[in-house]
Amino acid sequence: MLSEQHLQKVEELRKAYPTSKALTLPVLWMLQDQEGYISTQAMEYVAKLLDVSPGHVLGVVTFYTMFHSKQVGRHHLEVCTNVSCMLRGSEKILARLEERLGTKCGTTSTDGKFTISEVECMGSCGTAPMLAMGEEYFENLTEQKIDDLVDSLK
């Protein structure tokens, strides 16, 4: 399931930790980067690869909010609504995004292109309000910036 390149990385990582269980998070990250989400089959694969129980892998996947056990949209837009962002208008930002994409927060657009989520503090409080798309942070947001971002993605 993992690519040759990723498998090589796994072998390198085994030297970094005294147990193979400790590779659970790094391997799940590789799988998610590769497949977009972590399916039941993928969890069984990880369990075999690391010699841990599938139940352990399922427990980890469901505990951490960044691991997805279902497919998310091609563009995953995560809007912070925690206090610092809230004080600087994240509510408006989220509403604008929902309106422009015709997609409610917590759902994926019917064409599978966009998922909008509300997230907890992303460490961008000095540049609030913000949203993250993948590893990219979009900061000091305004409704105009949301329009520009949506236009660039459509």
Next chain:
Amino acid sequence: MNSLPVDSQKSSSWEPVILPNIKDFHKIDVYLASGGYKAFRKALAMKPEEVTDEVKRSNLRGRGGACFPTGLKWTFMPKQTTKPKYLAVNGDESEPGTFKDRQIFEFNPHQLIEGTLIACYAMGIATAYIYIRGEYGKWIRMLQRALDDARAYGFIGTRILETDFSNEIYIHKGAGAYICGEESALMNSIEGERGYPRVKPPFPAQNGLWGCPTTINNVETIANVPVILNRGWEWYSKVGAVKHPGPILVGVSGHVNNPGVFEMPTGESLLEIIYKWAGGIPGEKGIKALIPGGSSTMILRGDSLEGVRMDADSLKSAGSSVGTAGMIVMDRDTDLIAVLTRIAKFYYHESCGQCTPCREGTGWLWKLLKRFEENQGRREDIDLLMDVANNIEGNTICALGDAAAWPVQSMVRRFRDEFESRVIGDKAFQKFAV
């Protein structure tokens, strides 16, 4: 309401040592040219216990929230042991209002690496993990690049700089869980488990990662270590507040003109920070409330900030704490009930679910607060909120329960009128319904 003159000029002549104003400081050549890795060389020429002693005498206290003396923590590590020892550097940085470690990853990664190496040398540790929250993918890559450079220059690996000291530093990427910033949950996360906090004792120095002696230090704490070695403990201990000395990264967010992270000596007045460093409140509105050190710290009234300073003692006597020094400023138009409801939702979402008081209590707090937010609160709900919070506090494995209780307790105590005005059928709410 306080109103100091707005002044964009920084109030201090402090020359930054954690986030120096040097172009391309994140590059190893620039870092070396500015005296980088000299502190590490100096440490290698000392005995490990002398290094620990230097840190101990500097009075450096942890920058992750608990303000625990760093040098003292290092002495807890057993000297004679057959087990491997570990250092875990905490860069989970998920406390709402906190965005300082991210600046270190981006602008001064080598000082973090150098501090990690010195800490490992002092405690006889061969392996360090830097735990970084999963959302910081971009910053993880920045730090990884710096680690690769440090290795290429011979600062990481076996027999470093032709000494007997060998060290490996790995980044462990989190995956979205506030609780993993709690040191024992962080260790479980490194071990590949769900981030469940562990019961203490045993403490990490005896029984940490894989049952081995482990020390956990915050990123900013570790970045202070090379400064202590370079300038000496005596210099360091005289910077800022006597009992809580050194430079501190203060993040200011919310209703200010110039939000950001500012490096300053500890002991700076909170009002100076808000009005001089962060440029004051937009529209000169005055401060209604302040969260001084991340959402877990007790909320302060805007009219009680006079004379309060950014150090452990001063904030303690004001009825709060330094926490992560992530200040959230709220102007006079802020709906504090909405803010508190959002904070309660956060803790409800982030509770790991192990302990009943926290798992259930955080949900009850959120539901009760939602009633007030929707003007459906009952008069007895105010005391019920306190009752629930009091029954969470101190009754859980880790401090997340306390962190969920403190904002509620302090808000009810200091802003009771806000709750009373949102009781169902109470006409006083009209003033908010503008």
